[in-house]
Amino acid sequence: MAAPSSSSTCSGVMERCIRERVPPLLTDLYQFTMAYAYWRAGRHDEHAVFDLFFRDNPFGGGFSLFAGVHDCLLFLRSFRFADEDVEFLRSVMPPDTDPAFFQFLRCLDCSGVTLHSVPEGTVVFARVPLMEVAGPLAVVQLLETSLLCLVNYASLVCTNAARFRLAAGPKRKLLEMGLRRAQGPDGGLTASRYTHIGETLFHLSGFDLTSNVQAGFLFGIPVAGTMAHSYVTSFTSLEEVWPQTLSAVNGEHNPVDIISLTKGWLSRVCDLLGAEPGKIHEGELAAFLSYAIAYPQNFLPVIDSYSVGCSGILNFCAVALVLCELGYRPVGVRLDSGDLCKQSLDVHRVFRLCSEQFSIPAFDSLIIVGTNNISEESLAEVNSKENAISVVGVGTHLVTCTKQPSLGCVYKLVEVRGRPRMKVSEDPEKSTVPGRKAVYRLIDPEGHPFLDVVCLAVESPPEAGLPLSCYPLGCNHTALSVTPARVTCLRQEVFSKGQVTQPLCSTAETRAKVQRSLQTLHPRHKRLQKPDSYTVALSQKLHNMVKEIQKGSSNNTNFLLAN
Amino acid sequence: MAAPSSSSTCSGVMERCIRERVPPLLTDLYQFTMAYAYWRAGRHDEHAVFDLFFRDNPFGGGFSLFAGVHDCLLFLRSFRFADEDVEFLRSVMPPDTDPAFFQFLRCLDCSGVTLHSVPEGTVVFARVPLMEVAGPLAVVQLLETSLLCLVNYASLVCTNAARFRLAAGPKRKLLEMGLRRAQGPDGGLTASRYTHIGETLFHLSGFDLTSNVQAGFLFGIPVAGTMAHSYVTSFTSLEEVWPQTLSAVNGEHNPVDIISLTKGWLSRVCDLLGAEPGKIHEGELAAFLSYAIAYPQNFLPVIDSYSVGCSGILNFCAVALVLCELGYRPVGVRLDSGDLCKQSLDVHRVFRLCSEQFSIPAFDSLIIVGTNNISEESLAEVNSKENAISVVGVGTHLVTCTKQPSLGCVYKLVEVRGRPRMKVSEDPEKSTVPGRKAVYRLIDPEGHPFLDVVCLAVESPPEAGLPLSCYPLGCNHTALSVTPARVTCLRQEVFSKGQVTQPLCSTAETRAKVQRSLQTLHPRHKRLQKPDSYTVALSQKLHNMVKEIQKGSSNNTNFLLAN
The missing domain is CATH 3.20.20 (TIM Barrel)
Incomplete structure (x- = not known):
């Protein structure tokens, strides 16, 4: 049977849960070894900026839904090491590690961290920086694995749900019932939550119902069975x-x-x-x-x-x-x-x-x-x-997202002490885009988004009705001139000085956002098979900066012989 | 760097964790609707038996490793509904549900449940009943989803790790570093734990190291990075x-x-x-x-x-x-x-x-x-x-087990009130094997297991050196006569009267078990591509019972006209 569930979203429960689901040690060891090396070199407090993005839309599709932001915010707010965490780290770090480093860890929190993010449930595309994490180098480095873990699967399964909804058409109700086959209990719960959010066109929900009672309890999703x-x-x-x-x-x-x-x-x-x-x-x-x-x-x-x-x-x-x-x-x-x-x-x-x-x-x-x-x-x-x-x-x-069971979000350093950083890889696909940025979505006269442009943060935003010259990514550096009918800023500040700076949305609000976001996307990008790819471009200024850094990198100062 | 971790397995922490990872509401709603219908009909305390098994080895392979038993035991031990759980259930069940049912739920626990299981880390094969869960009908029905969720992914990822080890050969060390791409934080932690256990031949561990610090903290796995x-x-x-x-x-x-x-x-x-x-x-x-x-x-x-x-x-x-x-x-x-x-x-x-x-x-x-x-x-x-x-x-x-991201363990009713139950499906693959059983592994003179025989629990076990007539599953009912050099009983009682009745193994002990279990398996079943399939058979008596029930089912008493 389908029964309406309690409307409470149990935000307090979720806040308690996040420390249990994502304790600060649930990360890769190398985050700590790097943090120590930074600390040892006195660089731990240098101001650094990381971008979070993925390189390909999952399932061979033309779009993705970004999810997991809410959990990231709860994680940042609660990020702190307990005595037992630090003692364990002491046991796995080399014996000659300076004991003062563990004192330093014990006092760490995210009060110096600022997070700009695309809102939960937004339609997004490959190569757009979805989150910008700024703060003390050692801290923002330590956050990498947890943030990736929280957004990768949430976004993947949310996108999968939207695709299932598109495949099902608008008329049929969809019931999620995957808990027993999920990749662990939390995988099942996360799936119930984000498949419910993965909503689409026609004012119909992604997944209307779940069999998972705990998901009903925590997130107010109607349960059935x-x-x-x-x-x-x-x-x-x-x-x-x-x-x-x-x-x-x-x-x-x-x-x-x-x-x-x-x-x-x-x-x-x-x-x-x-x-x-x-x-x-x-x-x-x-x-x-x-x-x-x-x-x-x-x-x-x-x-x-x-x-x-x-x-x-x-x-x-x-x-x-x-x-x-x-x-x-x-x-x-x-x-x-x-x-x-x-x-x-x-x-x-x-x-x-x-x-x-x-x-x-x-x-x-x-x-x-x-x-x-x-x-x-x-x-x-x-x-x-x-x-x-x-x-x-x-x-x-x-x-379990059988077609592609993981999303490849990465977390790349783009600025240290106000100076842009770039990984100039031999594989151009793996090169990164340096510097602090702003991302704008350009809307055409019919209300469809048609291009996301990544600019330097210091640039003035593109203006509606004015032509803009930009450089589509992956297009051999050919400039493109476009004139948006409307421009929206894609990211917003969501965390600063240890506080969440935007109201945390309820599940229902997030679903509404997903719906609006998918509704305006042109059908050619929503096709499940062979969709038209959406254009993501760099602004003229950002493009120029990339070229300069690439040039500088190949003409590397010959420090070896100079000294 | 690779550093040895604390040897503590933090069993107390894991006991606390299980209620947070697998709260009793983390299940499908239909378990509760069925429990109420049983209760309403006065059948909730009838003694029932369920078998847990899967129908195909994952990854097209010739074997699997069974894992997650440890978590199931902790789950059974802690299974109890809190007031807030029951209140939530009251809000999702129909308004005319008898209030006394919620009183009944509030008092439920697993003190009447007995679990027989293949030990954690044993090599197992498709169609062998791996767990037998016996107890009051309503309770053992309620346990279904949680038990499946706990063993499905653990066994899948453990088996995947063993395959990666076989692919890598014995000489190379393997480092697990998948947390950031896992299906949620718990998926990452579970993966670290069971890939470490997924051990193989040549006295070499499955995955020697993990990048996941929390896995080092909780399970004593050496961490590296x-x-x-x-x-x-x-x-x-x-x-x-x-x-x-x-x-x-x-x-x-x-x-x-x-x-x-x-x-x-x-x-x-x-x-x-x-x-x-x-x-x-x-x-x-x-x-x-x-x-x-x-x-x-x-x-x-x-x-x-x-x-x-x-x-x-x-x-x-x-x-x-x-x-x-x-x-x-x-x-x-x-x-x-x-x-x-x-x-x-x-x-x-x-x-x-x-x-x-x-x-x-x-x-x-x-x-x-x-x-x-x-x-x-x-x-x-x-x-x-x-x-x-x-x-x-x-x-x-x-x-994420890209090749096959889920294992299809199922949980089927095989006995109620001492009478065998069987699902006689139109799809013979989906038919079940009725009754309480014992499972024996037959070993050949070289020490390799060559056949698992599923018998009625009341039968006397096969004896070493004596010929045994049995019926391989999926082989058109042709009898086979085999003579084992040695016989082992595959399952043991691990939970009874609310208590775990076997010592819980440490990670190191479980790894040793996996190693022994895989070591004796003949290479032809371990081949990654096109392995020889291992024979699973029914005893003569069990085979006869299946045939009788099938016959009875097709000659169904004509109750409609008889009364």
């Missing part, structure tokens, strides 16, 4: 049904003997469909009846434990007709194997027959839930073929 | 090096001016290699020097920030030669891009030249660490090609 096959197979005979009576919904009459009532309906259904009563599983009927007695208003059994056509659908109809007779509204059925589209049409036909034959209009609004190892491709197939499935449950492929 | 490219690019000139002196290891002489010493060595290295000093990056040299001053005994820089051949290797040699002159032992270098095998040979050649030219034998034992998006395939390639890499760092492909 009815029964497993084990429930059905646990029954063998009608003798196990108890109580064997049920009152009508209005309570007017005495409780009726539900067993004989059901047998009567089952016999009529068999006659109507020309079914062989001998093939019907009594245990399945007992399970359905028992469930209907417990949930007369939420009856939605799984009907493929034995045979949908020879047993499941007949038992369902019999019990549902009893419920209707007593004034209840059965909800529908779940199919969990075989050709879901074909079966759903068969089942729907039976519903229509019953509705007509027995004059039970409630049978016209019964729903069919389909669950069976659904992937993006099979969901797209469901969307393209005739069927009567109104809710699709998705597990493994959604939460 | 030195520097990122950002450390190198944060330096631009030798002026940033501080202090600019270093004492010899024996402290006999006054600190020496390390800058001029290094320049001298760099000049000699350039002469030796015929390198152009003008192409050397001063910032990189400054970074190396600075690091060497902080870690004179642990010098292992990443040398590909600019150009390995034109800058990185020259700077490394100069600084390492200074360290040798002062009596220290540099450790080696890390390569993180390009053709690792080819580069490692080039680097090794330079080491040999320096060793000969400058009579520095320490240069013969320098190590080369390779890291660059390593997969099982690229690792196998490294193993097959000539190279000088002695440590390989593996991240994304290992922890």
